[in-house]
Amino acid sequence: MTMNRQETEQLIQEVLEVYPEATGKQRAKHLMANDPSLEKSNKCIVANKKALPGVMTARGCAYAGAKGVVWGPVKDVANISHGPVGCGQFSRAGRRNYVTGHSGVNVFTDMNFTSDFQEKDVVFGGDKKLAKLIAEIDTLFPLVKAITVQSECPIGLIGDDIEAVAKKSAKDIGKTVVPVRCEGFRGVSQSLGHHVANDSLRDWVLHGRDDDNSFESTPYDVAITGDYNIGGDAWSSRVLLEEIGLRVIAQWSGDGSIPEMQTTRHAKLNLLHCYRSMNYISRHLEEKYGIPYLEYNFFGPTQIAASLRKIAAFFDDTIKENAERVIARHQPMQDAIIAKYRPRLEGKRVMLFVGGLRPRHIIGAYEDLGMEIIGAGYEFAHNDDYDRTFKELQDGALIYDDATSFELESFVERLKPDLIGSGIKEKYVFHKMGIPFRQMHSWDYSGPYHGYDGFAIFARDMDMTINNPCWKNMQAPWKRASTEGLQLAA
């Protein structure tokens, strides 16, 4: 059952009825039926606004956006969770941003450094403790390339001057020390944390090698930004770019490093996957170093081929020919995957609710498998993301911005999708409702999903989830309406 725009609007009205009037009015602005002819979203949907009191939102905090998302995957950096121990400990190693290297030598992503604030630090300030901690990290892990100070809520509240500590410590230890003002209470979601982290990279890291020209660049140098190497995503993207003759000189920030980031200025083109979390630095790279950025999409063969062509168009004919050759080489393998899984997945209806990019980017991969997206929404997208979404979604599909858990559950009850793609907070609710579910933040401990190699895994995972025999056994045998169970018993 595909709904048209009126039916979707009707559904939204019915779900909103439960709310008190003022809340309902506010929430109505975040929900809509898709109209692919729309160009601009600011007239029809409100995004990036504070969640209302009393509802359950799926959003995180600015610290999560800065420390977890943007800075977390940089491998040669020690990220200090500055403040009480919990924020860092509970978010540690949960994101599966893969790296190469050896823990404690050239990889520090798997560790939790924290200043472990106690009452006395809140009362008397934590600057001294921070300076001591930075010196300690430098002694214990001398190969750390940089140290970042990721502020948790109390730092902003007590007004510590982490910038001053960072400047002084940087001199003392002779390394980059980056203060990141990402206190959790800033902004409405983790999205501000992305922005703050981008700005700290711009202000404290990026220009580090501006007067060092020893790097030998080629006309085919590119950078990957906004790929966090979840389950190896950046690697399965990188091999394709290398196969068409480009050289990837930097990864932001999955499996990335500080020297890579500082040599990014030699790139000829900046390939931007997650627009939401890294458009800020991409715009800056374009303005300061004249590196144009290109948004691309490596989910599913259709989008991959289109993106490879788009990327190749920036370069000479050899690259263009290479791109065609690479696409042609992979096509039969992709066709085989589709031939295998499409019959099992054809016509299945999917609802997505993820961060700020995937609900629009991954649609192509589902459509390659003959599946249909009937609803999509973002936790923390802004209006420029919705501008980019309308064209990707089918007419009449339900769009929900920062959906509350009540709304999401009500929509699912009514629309009865065959698959939901969302996060860990939603997963078990929908499992209990008997609906197949995939985590689309962490790829549900699988992945990679980017690139041609990723599509094979994606297709298998979707089939494995939807066609799992367990979904037929959601009801206790004695409660089954059919007589099949009774006959067996008799």
Added chain:
Amino acid sequence: MPNVMLRNNAAGELIFYITKKDHEETVVALEHSGPGPWGGEIQLADGSRFYLEPFAQTPKLPLTVRVKRL
């Protein structure tokens, strides 16, 4: 006086990006668009208007500038 970034998109249109608001809009009319002075009154696709102190020459884009809301 918002800070905005002006850049050309792939289609060659001039894009007006309000940094603070993450809001992108296409410029539909620019008072002085070179050669010679570049800037002046800017009209956006959503109808809003801004004023940019004109440059003597067409500047190199992208560029962050301060503009006045009209």
